[in-house]
Amino acid sequence: xxxxxxxxxxxxxxxxxxxxxxxxxxxxxxxxxxxxxxxxxxxxxxxxxxxxxxxxxxxxxxxxxxxxxxxxxxxxxxxxxxxxxxxxxxxxxxxxxxxxxxxxxxxxxxxxxxxxxxxxxxxxxxxxxxxxxxxxxxxxxxxxxxxxxxxxxxxxxxxxxxxxxxxxxxxxxxxxxxxxxxxxxxxxxxxxxxxxxxxxxxxxxxxxxxxxxxxxxxxxxxxxxxxxxxxxxxxxxxxxxxxxxxxxxxxxxxxxxxxxxxxxxxxxxxxxxxxxxxxxxxxxxxxxxxxxxxxxxxxxxxxxxxxxxxxxxxxxxxxxxxxxxxxxxxxxxxxxxxxxxxxxxxxxxxxxxxxxxxxxxxxxxxxxxxxx
Ligand SMILES: [Zn+2]
Numbered sequence: 001x002x003x004x005x006x007x008x009x010x011x012x013x014x015x016x017x018x019x020x021x022x023x024x025x026x027x028x029x030x031x032x033x034x035x036x037x038x039x040x041x042x043x044x045x046x047x048x049x050x051x052x053x054x055x056x057x058x059x060x061x062x063x064x065x066x067x068x069x070x071x072x073x074x075x076x077x078x079x080x081x082x083x084x085x086x087x088x089x090x091x092x093x094x095x096x097x098x099x100x101x102x103x104x105x106x107x108x109x110x111x112x113x114x115x116x117x118x119x120x121x122x123x124x125x126x127x128x129x130x131x132x133x134x135x136x137x138x139x140x141x142x143x144x145x146x147x148x149x150x151x152x153x154x155x156x157x158x159x160x161x162x163x164x165x166x167x168x169x170x171x172x173x174x175x176x177x178x179x180x181x182x183x184x185x186x187x188x189x190x191x192x193x194x195x196x197x198x199x200x201x202x203x204x205x206x207x208x209x210x211x212x213x214x215x216x217x218x219x220x221x222x223x224x225x226x227x228x229x230x231x232x233x234x235x236x237x238x239x240x241x242x243x244x245x246x247x248x249x250x251x252x253x254x255x256x257x258x259x260x261x262x263x264x265x266x267x268x269x270x271x272x273x274x275x276x277x278x279x280x281x282x283x284x285x286x287x288x289x290x291x292x293x294x295x296x297x298x299x300x301x302x303x304x305x306x307x308x309x310x311x312x313x314x315x316x317x318x319x320x321x322x323x324x325x326x327x328x329x330x331x332x333x334x335x336x337x338x339x340x341x342x343x344x345x346x347x348x349x350x351x352x353x354x355x356x357x358x359x360x361x362x363x364x365x366x367x368x369x370x371x372x
Contacts, residue, residue, distance in 0.1 A: 002021070010072075019114075025086055032090050038090060121368075122372075124352055133214055136236055144212070145213065146196055146200050147191070147196075149188055150189060150196045154199055155191050172219055191218065198211075201237070207241075208240035213237075233342065237339045238339075240337065242336065249266075256284050256311065266283065268281070275318050277319075280315055282313075284311050285307060286308060288303065301355075302353075
């Protein structure tokens, strides 16, 4: 049963709201079979108290802000005339034995608003990724992409993962089936990080390079509120002569402030990754509670009351990684670089205050529309 949307809904799309109302009017007119049906129909639309026209007048016109009153007035007047005519035609048609839909002098009305087809919007994760990528593009980074089905060589070996590293286990990694006869380095898998694109790019492009790599990655994780077998990463890599840990810190501090707001602080803590040495985790001060760990009298959940949120892993590229692309100008005695990687899904969760990752992938338009 049609109900009159409130003013905010009306103002967000007056054409669609008007069209919806007229559609309901036509449908209800068509359902009129008897005179008592018609009376109910008439009163529902035209009763001075609580009729749909009266509601439209109150909700869309009288409550409208001054600058929208004129337009709303025109629409409401037009609707009033249409409703009155439809109600009258419906009675005439009923008495003449003509089906209500064809009653009166109704013809194809080319002045009726057309069917409004909403255009899509970026998915909140894609939007978050584009925003992060934009920060690095502004620093002169170019975007690189690579295949989602990778070889063991690009996903692990060339990134300095030892042969027995736990990440190579099927517990963690999704391998393509039936490849036992292939050499380990040629076996295919769904890439577990976007890092293979770093090696692939260094094979193609000589230093200096500054690249940012957004993309989908896969791990053998059952879906839950914070995990998904498919998720999104953004990595970056800068290689040049004399790149230091100071460059890494300055770049990432700037990027975090550009993305989360100039008031966030950054902090680096030692960590370990096979492909960087030294390695660090970057924390930003909690942008939900401002670093206090509390929201009013409640504990702050996003930062678990610590005031800090871990955002990414980073470090100086391990010289062993450069050995794999040494022939293309990446001599570890001459160049140095830093790399970083972050999970875009988690940042989107934090940014939009969503507590279940699965909501992003179920693609319920009612949920996604909130971020459009
Ligand atoms: Zn917090």
